[in-house]
Structures are given as C-alpha cells and as structure tokens.
Amino acid sequence: MIVGVPKEIKSDEYRVAMVPAGVEELTRAGHRVLIQTGAGSGSGISDEMYSANGAEIVAAEADVWSRAEMVVKVKEPLPVEWPLMRAGQAVFTYFHFAADEKLTRAVMKSGITAIAYETIKDTRGTLPLLTPMSEVAGRMSIQEGAKYLERPFDGRGILLAGVPGVAPATVVVLGGGIVGANAARVAAGLGANVFLLDVNLDRLRYLDDVMPKNVTTLFSNRHNILDTIQWADLVIGAVLIPGAKAPHLVRREDLKRMQPRAVVIDVAIDQGGCLETSRPTTHAKPTYIVDDIVHYCVTNMPGAVGRTSTYALTNVTLPYAMQLANKGIDRAAKENPALAAGVNIRGGQVTNKAVADTFGMDCVPV
Numbered sequence: 001m002i003v004g005v006p007k008e009i010k011s012d013e014y015r016v017a018m019v020p021a022g023v024e025e026l027t028r029a030g031h032r033v034l035i036q037t038g039a040g041s042g043s044g045i046s047d048e049m050y051s052a053n054g055a056e057i058v059a060a061e062a063d064v065w066s067r068a069e070m071v072v073k074v075k076e077p078l079p080v081e082w083p084l085m086r087a088g089q090a091v092f093t094y095f096h097f098a099a100d101e102k103l104t105r106a107v108m109k110s111g112i113t114a115i116a117y118e119t120i121k122d123t124r125g126t127l128p129l130l131t132p133m134s135e136v137a138g139r140m141s142i143q144e145g146a147k148y149l150e151r152p153f154d155g156r157g158i159l160l161a162g163v164p165g166v167a168p169a170t171v172v173v174l175g176g177g178i179v180g181a182n183a184a185r186v187a188a189g190l191g192a193n194v195f196l197l198d199v200n201l202d203r204l205r206y207l208d209d210v211m212p213k214n215v216t217t218l219f220s221n222r223h224n225i226l227d228t229i230q231w232a233d234l235v236i237g238a239v240l241i242p243g244a245k246a247p248h249l250v251r252r253e254d255l256k257r258m259q260p261r262a263v264v265i266d267v268a269i270d271q272g273g274c275l276e277t278s279r280p281t282t283h284a285k286p287t288y289i290v291d292d293i294v295h296y297c298v299t300n301m302p303g304a305v306g307r308t309s310t311y312a313l314t315n316v317t318l319p320y321a322m323q324l325a326n327k328g329i330d331r332a333a334k335e336n337p338a339l340a341a342g343v344n345i346r347g348g349q350v351t352n353k354a355v356a357d358t359f360g361m362d363c364v365p366v
Contacts (some may be wrong), residue, residue, distance in 0.1 A: 005066025012283035014306025015040030027054030043310040087111025119344035132312035138182025161191035175238030237266035243354030255291040
C-alpha cells in the first residue's frame with residue numbers, strides 16, 4: 001500500500017502523523033511511505049530522518065494526496081484539502097464530524113473511507129487513540145488556565161496556588177474522563193481547590209479514591225453545576241460523548257452567576273463545546289470575552305506541544321495504521337471491531353450512528 005503523510009496546515013498545528021520509526025515499520029512490511037517536505041519540522045523531525053528510514057520525500061501536498069491509497073493525518077481535512085480527497089481512498093485522522101456538518105457532507109461527497117481516531121474503541125470500551133491527546137489537553141488546560149487568569153491576559157489576577165494567608169483558586173472540572181482527571185490532578189498539584197463533576201457514579205467513586213484531598217467529587221447535575229461555577233476562578237469543559245456533539249452544560253444566562261473575568265477552558269470544543277457560548281479559536285487568537293467571562297476554545301490544544309504530542313499520538317496510531325496497510329480497509333475492519341468502530345463514513349454513507357443522529361442522516365453500519 002502507498003501511505004501518504006501530508007504536512008498539517010491547520011493554524012499553529014505542529015504535530016505530524018508519523019515518526020521515522022513508523023516509516024521504518026511500514027517500509028519493512030513492503031509498503032511505500034510518502035512524506036511531504038517539512039511535515040515533521042514542527043515536531044523536530046527532519047526530512048533526512050524520514051528518508052534515512054525509507055520514506056520518499058514529496059514536495060507538493062497534492063502529490064501526496066493523489067498518489068496515496070491511505071492518507072494518515074492528525075487533524076481533519078480543511079476546505080482547501082477537500083478537493084484533494086478521492087473516491088476509494090482511505091483517510092485516517094481525527095475528524096470530529098459531529099461538530100462540523102460541512103466537513104461531514106464534503107467527506108460523503110468525496111467517496112473516501114473516513115476512519116476517525118476518536119471513535120476507535122478497544123475491547124475494554126476505551127478510546128485508545130483519543131487517550132494520549134486527552135492526557136495532553138487535560139494537563140495543558142490547567143497550564144493555559146493559570147496563564148489566562150493573569151490580569152495582562154484579561155483574567156481575574158488570580159494565582160492558582162495562592163500564597164500563605166491568601167486562598168488558592170477554585171477550579172471546576174466538568175467531566176471525569178481522561179481530560180478531566182488529568183486536569184483535576186494537575187490543578188490539585190498546584191494547590192487549587194478542585195471540584196470534579198461527572199454523571200458516572202462508579203467513575204466518581206474511583207476518582208474519589210485516587211485524587212488528592214483537595215479534589216471534591218460531585219455528581220454532575222444542573223444544581224451542582226450552577227452551585228460550583230458561581231465560585232469558580234477557572235472552569236474546565238471536559239465532557240465527551242464519543243462521536244457525538246457535546247451537550248451544553250453551561251448556558252449563556254449562567255455566565256452572569258460566575259465571578260467577573262473567570263476563565264473557561266473548553267476542551268470539548270472539538271465536539272462543539274460544552275458551553276453555549278463556546279466557539280472555536282486558534283493558538284494565534286485563543287480567547288474572547290462573553291459577559292465578562294474569558295473563553296479559551298482552541299480546537300487543537302495539543303498541537304502547541306508538537307514534539308510531545310506527536311510521539312504520544314503515533315505510539316498508539318501506528319499499530320492500527322499497520323493493520324490497515326497490511327490487510328486493506330475491508331479485511332482490517334472485518335477482523336478488528338475496534339477499527340470497524342473507527343469507520344465513520346464509507347462510500348458516501350455515514351456508518352457511525354452518533355454522527356448520523358447529529359445531522360438527521362441515515363446510518364449504514366459498516
């Protein structure tokens with residue numbers, strides 16, 4: 001199989017979908033790997049490192065797309081890339097279709113097979129290709145939140161840890177999954193008072209056992225959300241419904257209850273965001289203010305730490321890419337239910353129920 005890796009073009013996206021070790025594994029198995037010039041530069045990987053491991057360096061993005069039978073990316077294809085997709089081709093990347101109907105329809109029209117990292121589910125019911133980026137985003141959310149709480153960044157002028165004689169910040173984390181657990185742990189480590197909310201009581205029992213004493217777990221309902229955000233200096237949106245649009249847990253009118261210039265980091269923005277007032281932002285312009293609340297809604301947070309994120313991501317994506325290349329899409333999906341769960345669109349038809357339900361489309365199981 002010919003596998004293509006184009007350079008990511010999303011704003012301030014420094015990750016790349018394959019490292020030299022992945023190129024070596026694929027070429028050793030008899031596949032050809034095309035790497036676009038400069039694809040790894042944001043992660044500290046040179047073209048020479050790729051070519052030394054068997055890759056063919058290709059100058060133009062269009063050449064990668066036109067020659068590759070499977071394109072491996074990090075982020076969803078942007079509008080300028082849509083015309084490059086072709087029927088019969090497989091694209092393996094994060095898609096987050098439920099947050100973008102235009103992308104969904106463009107992929108359907110193209111005829112590609114869209115295999116989404118974020119919906120691949122293993123036998124334990126976990127999302128192995130989402131986990132490492134969720135770990136990065138969860139930890140980054142506190143790092144970014146601490147920065148934007150500073151007054152020069154329009155925040156409240158609050159130090160998360162506080163100092164002797166001055167109370168630490170209050171952090172509210174909505175969602176106790178991978179993102180939320182990592183966010184809560186880092187915030188607690190800095191000394192903040194943390195409230196961690198989730199709807200899964202078994203998960204809350206586990207988190208209550210393993211979290212530091214300055215983390216309070218609460219069942220996530222409307223009453224508890226409103227009760228905690230009114231005292232919050234920092235709110236982390238960490239809700240995930242695999243493949244589906246995130247629910248709006250905080251409404252526009254709820255912002256009036258919050259402290260002036262409190263900060264919201266909506267990590268759920270890739271799936272539409274869990275605040276009614278959330279809208280996608282970029283690393284170049286990460287924040288905006290609504291009703292005196294600072295919103296940070298960057299859709300590719302891990303892209304800012306490209307070197308760490310690239311290696312964390314490719315550690316988990318390569319085994320699946322190898323299966324797809326060795327067996328072909330049909331056989332790989334038939335033999336591995338995890339990969340079958342990753343197929344969201346195939347031959348112009350939606351094969352993921354959550355995506356189909358979001359847009360009122362028919363679902364044709366893969």
